[in-house]
Amino acid sequence: MSVEITEGVTLMPPPFADGLNVWSSGDGTPGSDTYASAANAAFVPADQDFSGCLEVQKTASTQKIRYMGETPLLPGVYLRVTARVKAISGNLPSVRIAGWAGAAGGGHVSGVEETGPSTTLSQYGEVVEVSAIVGVGNRTGVDMVWGAEPIYGHFGIDLTGQTGGVVRVDDIVIEDVTNVFLRTMMGTIDVRDYGAIGDGITDDRAAFEAADAAAAGRTVIVSDGEYYLGDDMTFESEVQFEGTVTMPVDAIFVLRRNFHLPAYIDAFGDEELAFKKAFQALLDNADHESLDMGGRIVNLTGPIDMQAAVANRTTYATRRVIANGQFSAEDTPAWDEDVVTSQASYSASNNKVLSGVENAANIPVGALVEGNGVGREVYVRAVNVGAQQITLSDELYDAEGTQTFTFRRFKYMLDFSGFADLDKMTIRDVEFNCRGRASGVMLATAGLIFQVRDCYFTKPKDRGLTSPGEGSQGLLVDRCQFLSNEGDDVATSRTSIALNVNANDAKIRNNRATRFRHFAVISGSGAIVTGNHFFQGDNVDGGARTAGIVLGKTSLRVIFNSNYVDNCFLEWTNELDSDPDQSSEFSFSQLNITDNTFYCTHAASWFSFIVVKPLGTGHFLNGMVVQGNTFRAVGVVLDRVDRVDTSFADLDWGRTKNVTFSDNMFNNITTAVSNPLVKTHVEASTAQSWIVDCAPNLPFGGWARNVESVQAIGAIRTDANVSSHQMPYVKLEEGSNNDQVELVWDRPVRGEVMIRVRMDTPI
Known part of the structure; x- marks a missing residue:
């Protein structure tokens, strides 16, 4: 010009x-x-x-x-x-x-x-x-x-x-x-100079490739127009978009010099499509390990099927990162949950399968399963339409036989459930602004080390982060905020859950969650839950509270450390076990609860911070540490901090082993508990048999099964006021509730002793 x-x-x-x-x-x-x-x-x-x-x-x-x-x-x-x-x-x-x-x-x-x-x-x-x-x-x-x-x-x-x-x-x-x-002095060249038409119909891919080849380090300008590209296109040069491109769903579009979401939004002119194409390029190109959203807000009109965006892959095992942006749910019917009811049969002998499933073709992978004897957070992991079978994420505790189940499919902003296996995916510094319309993220049905870090899950309608299978193996959730959409509701009427875990070795660290029904439902073993603050109170004076953490199986190997448990409790149950009665299992074992702050305000006086709920007979505590915690109530005096929910069954107290409940602090708690329990007993009148009542200070109302020591405080005296230097022998599990110890002397004496009693057997 x-x-x-x-x-x-x-x-x-x-x-x-x-x-x-x-x-x-x-x-x-x-x-x-x-x-x-x-x-x-x-x-x-x-x-x-x-x-x-x-x-x-x-x-x-x-x-x-x-x-x-x-x-x-x-x-x-x-x-x-x-x-x-x-x-x-x-x-x-x-x-x-x-x-x-x-x-x-x-x-x-x-x-x-x-x-x-x-x-x-x-x-x-x-x-x-x-x-x-x-x-x-x-x-x-x-x-x-x-x-x-x-x-x-x-x-x-x-x-x-x-x-x-x-x-x-x-x-x-x-x-x-x-x-x-x-051509040689300026830093840009235009695709139209190489034959691009930009009419949205003519395939301009050859012109794009020619411009890219001629650029030699300069910026390629895609001038105003709509350019159709009929196949994969990789730009080696930096690209500036004034016009937009269209291409088939399975065609890959790679911007090697400016691989970030804002460039893809400029290229495709549509935020949702741009994110899909950028994610497709992230998994199908070895040049980049991260997709930087560039601080952009992507308004979603419906769920993004992440596997469908990369249709040529059902598995992926190379580290990839999505970072630095926000997804926001638009007000559309695409977020409405799908609900299917179907008759099916369950057998404990095939404990993760529903068989004879009517209408199996209409039941989606990732649907929540509801029915009699179904525990919390059980999902459809796979559907075999031909065999009329459904594979479940976990076992059912009391669903033997045939019944009608409800399958409820929530809609997630990013849905990875189409991947059969997905490893080493990271999402960091991303906000999922669900706006009470959508759920946040659904993981793949299998995979290793999915990491969510420094993210916000804001007002999820149903769930924040869901694992429909074993895609939560090695799950890492760090420094995230889970902000409920049900903050104004009474605690017991809430239905939303921040996250669940089905597989082993999860690390849930330094998160904050507000007023969900549950913060986390954990099925897998080997989890570390540390540094979190989750609170679930409401404005009802003397109201009931819901569990903040639900541990769904017995032998867990879980470390629960340095958390702030606020107006909720830790519930340990076996509802995700198809054999709820104790058989050859370790029973309720390997749980360490240390150095946490437990706090509540204006709860019911019977509220307890640690609840064990066996769903079958014969279970017992077999390795549990509760140590160094602070228990505090405000506006109410709680009866005690520990409780067994006997709605289904009580524990077998005659088999309790390896329980430490010590060095805790109790404020506004009527009954402080400890194991070993140190008690001072005064016998004012001479008697040959002294009864030491250990109730209600043994944890969970356990039995007095062992005495570690008896120490006289001052002289033990006879009727003649003569010091006696004898030692008594002990009789354990005395009284109607087996919570007393009898000290038997060789003659009637009186005095004061300090006795150290345990509710469990020696190691």
Whole structure:
């Protein structure tokens, strides 16, 4: 594009036919001599080669012809000056383009090249064209490099050599040739220059590839238009989008130099589609391990099926990261849950399968299973329509036989459940703004080490983070905020759950959760739950509270450490076990609850912070540590901090082993508990048998099964007030509730003793 068009600048000198008074025989500066009345010059109106020309007899060693107008020289603009001449008679001169560099104020800029290449005229009547390019920059092809100081020039030609010759000169041409240099001087190239049409129909992929290949480190401009690409496209160059692209769903679009979501949004013009294509490229390209959302908010009109976005893959095992942005749920019916009811049969012998499932084709993977004898957070992991079978994420505790089940499929903003196996996926610094319409993230049905870090799950309608299978193996949830949509509801009427875990080795650390029904439902073993603050209270004075953490199986190997448990409790049950009665299992074992803060306000007095709920007979505590915790109630005095929920069955207290319940602090708790329990007993009257009542201070109302020591405090005396130095023997599990110890002396005595009693057997 010429500056004559873009800037309205006049470059072309007038033709000689308009008069010779603007053509100088000097430098072209004001006041210099012109050819208007010169004896050695005349205008020739007709010539066989030129329509009109100037005829000049050379009378000086350097015969100058200069246009007296000021031709502007703009930064970044390159001008070509062209002249056509021929010798008529006499000595044959040389000819060259020449100019005079003018500065602001009319002064001359010295020290710049003011002449172009010289050409010698070799015969009469031969038309010879000479040209030179003048401009600011020292670029290849520029003959007169003037730099930034000159702002205009007086341009024309010089005739050099012997005098006496006669030449004719055609009209001098000055033109903008900046476009000649654009391909090498500017940092961009346009796909349209390589044949792209941009009509949304023609396949422009070849043109895109050609532009990318020619860019050589420069930026490719996708100018305004809609460009259809019929197959995969990878840009090695940085790309700037003014127009948009469309392509088949399975075609991969890779931006290697600017691989981030804002670039994909510019490319596709649609946030949802852009995220899908960027995620597709993330998994199908080895050049990038992270998709930076660039702080963008992606408004979702419905769930994103993450596997469908990468349709060529059902498994993936290379570390990938989605980071730094927000997803926000639009108000559309696409978020409405799907509900299917179907009759099916369950057998404990095939404990993760429903068989004979009617209407199996309509039951989606990832649906929550509800029915009699179904524990919390049991999901459909797989569906075999031909066999009429459903594979479950976990076992059912009391569903033997045939019944009608309800399958409830929540809608998740990012749904990974289509992947059969997904390893090492990380989401960090992302907010899932569910807005009470959507759930957050559903994991794959299998996989290792899914990490969610520094994320917000804001107002999920049903769930924050869901595992429908064993995709939570090694799950890492760190420093996340789970903000409930049910904060104003009574605790017991809430239905939303922040997260669940089905597989082993989860790490749930330093999170904060507000007023869900449950913070976490954990089935797998080996979990570490540490540094979290979850609170679930309401404004009901004396109201009931719900479990913050639900441990769904007996032998867990769980560490629960340094958490702030606020107006909720830890519930340990076996509802995710198809054999709820104790058989050859370890029973309720390997749970460490240490250094936590348990706190409640205005709860019911019977509320307890640690609840064990066996769903079958014969269970017992077999390895449990509750140590270094603070238990505090405000606005209520709690009966005790520990409780067994006997709705289904009680524990077998005769088998309790390896329980430590010590070094805890109790505030506004009526009954402090400890194991071992240290009690002081005073027998005021002489008696041979002393009964030491350990109730209600043994944890969970356990039995007095062992005495570690009996220590006399002061003298033990007979009726005669004589000191007795005998030691008693003990009888355990005395009384109707087996919570008393009997000290038997060899004679009646009185006095005070300190006794150390345990509710469990020695190791």
